[in-house]
Amino acid sequence: xRTLAHFRPIEDNEKNKNPSATEPLNSRTNKLLFAFRLxxxxxDDKISxxxxxxxxxxxxxxxxxxxxxxxxADRTIQEADTNGDGYISFNEFIMVxxxxxxxxxx
Numbered sequence: 291x292r293t294l295a296h297f298r299p300i301e302d303n304e305k306n307k308n309p310s311a312t313e314p315l316n317s318r319t320n321k322l323l324f325a326f327r328l329x330x331x332x333x334d335d336k337i338s339x340x341x342x343x344x345x346x347x348x349x350x351x352x353x354x355x356x357x358x359x360x361x362x363a364d365r366t367i368q369e370a371d372t373n374g375d376g377y378i379s380f381n382e383f384i385m386v387x388x389x390x391x392x393x394x395x396x
Contacts, residue, residue, distance in 0.1 A: 301307045336377035339363050 329337045329345050342363040370378045370386045
């Protein structure tokens with residue numbers, strides 16, 4: 291139920307809630323954090339190339355070669371990694387998704 295609660299649309303009365311209350315599971319930040327954790331397999335608060343490759347393999351199976359998946363992972367890290375450490379942090383993840391406007395489509 292906790293997992294599904296992330297996907298519940300935010301109702302108007304929830305948008306005007308007391309700001310000192312804890313953030314609901316379906317808040318924008320918690321939705322992004324949920325998605326980030328799907329990629330951050332070792333829970334070290336960053337997405338590595340290997341983690342990205344593992345998730346891509348789970349998503350596409352054997353339909354794409356390892357070489358192409360590696361290229362996709364490299365390009366994704368290169369585009370998202372603004373501080374040059376070779377990983378995607380949560381803040382970098384947020385910036386990439388804001389460009390795609392993914393979260394706004396409830």
